[in-house]
Amino acid sequence: MAPTTAERVRDQIERLAVTGLDWPTFASAALDVLNRAVPFTSACLATADPATELITGTVKWGELRDIHDGEWARFEYEVPDLYTFQDVARRPGHVVSLRAETDGRPDRSVRFAEFLRPSWGYTDELRAALRADGHTWGFFALFRDRHHSEFTAAEHEFTSRVATAFAIGLRTGLLATAVGTVPVSGGPAVLVIGPDDEICQTSLGAADRVAELGGGTLGESPLPLALRSLVGAARRFAAEGRAVLPKVRLRTRSGQWMIAHASPLLARDGHTADVVVTIEEARPPEIVPLVVAAFGLTPRERDVVRLVLQGVGTGEVAKTLHMSTYTVQDHLKSIFTKAGVRSRRELTAKVFYDQYAPRLAGAMGLTPSGWFADPA
Structure with a gap:
């Protein structure tokens, strides 16, 4: 991996991460770019719920297809193996490759011996947890076949460096799609x-x-x-x-x-x-923390947002959090910049209205539970 190539690839991925692409478009484009610095035969990138680190969606690159999803899930969640995606998120650097982990004996992995090699003839796998600001927003797995050598220590290090940009691109992309019409729910x-x-x-x-x-x-x-x-x-x-x-x-x-x-x-x-x-x-109680986390706020900024969303004024926020009003205002400026808004009202709208504006626009009434009535 030439230093100039690596630098260009890292710069391009970081630029893609902040362009506001929806997450599948970002994932496909970023994998294309990554392949120039860390060549691979196939790849699978998955988004994850940062609260549970369970997979919520995938983009596949190369010869991988959705038809094998049942087997993927079984080997990932039900069959005991050397490590899982969630284990990788706890490793230093958040990157693991199969041959390095097994001292060149990948058959020690049940997933490799019974699934990866028989299905595609892969010879090595590199996994990365995509984390930013203390949250895991997804994972990817890169695969090589017999035409490639195993993943090197330098490729481990480079992948670890670009993983944060992938995480930022995914969390930004999760909020990029506007809600369309509200479907008839009929309950759970x-x-x-x-x-x-x-x-x-x-x-x-x-x-x-x-x-x-x-x-x-x-x-x-x-x-x-x-x-x-x-x-x-x-x-x-x-x-x-x-x-x-x-x-x-x-x-x-x-x-x-x-x-x-x-x-x-x-x-x-x-x-x-x-x-x-x-x-x-x-x-709202389930979505607001996810949306706020996607803004990439610091822990103190999240404290301020929590109170702002409750309608608490600047003076009371300062008193509650034991800081000066000037510090609160500085935090608010930073929060507005990260969220792409200009005021408290716009911040509240961005957090809540993305999911619920269609219902409000449709003049849907509230039920005794305090929730919107289902559309007729």
Whole structure:
């Protein structure tokens, strides 16, 4: 990797990250650029919910196809192996390659021996966690075949340096799509997934929800990788005895925010049988932290935003956070710049209205629960 090539590639990725592209467009373009400095045969880039680090969407590069998503999810979330994407996020530099990890014996990885090599003939894999400001916004995996050498220490270091730019591009892209029309919800959608990964039962409206998340016809096409990963995580959580159930915040094709969570059902013998997946429209307490985190604020700036969104004035913010009003004003200036707004009102609108303006524009009434009534 020539120094001048590496510098140009890093500069181009950093520029792409701040152009406001939607995340799939950014991901495809950034992988094309990265391939000039760190050559690879194929690649898969995934977005992740920063709260749970579960995969929410993917862009594939090269010969990889969605048809294998079920196997990807099974080997990532259900089959014990040397490391997972979430493990990589905890490693120094947030980058791991298979041959380096196994001292040149990649067959020690079940994922490699039973999936990667038989399916594509890959000889090495490099994984990176894409983190910025303490949050994981996604991951990517780069693959090489027998025509390439293994990933080098220099390529590890370079990938680690550009990973933050990838993270910034993903978090910016998540907010780039404006919400279109509000679909008829009909309440939460429910799917029951059997031990064989087949759909056993669905509620009315489940097919529409899955289609909004990029899936095909239920029963004929695999579930989107985000939902299949959620099912795998639920099974793993049950096996590990975790009390907290996995969930992810997802964005539909129309730009609407949804939340999906999965819960394993136990058979009479106590073993995990089916998994219930519930998909419903996300509400402010679930989305606001994600949107605010995507602005790339410092911890103190997030404290200020939390109070501003509650309608607290500058003087009271200063008193609550034990700082001067001048310091609060400095924080607000920085927050406005990062969020691309000019005032408190615009900040509040950007955080809330992206998801809820279509409902307000449609004059939808409120139910006794305080939530919008479903569109007629």
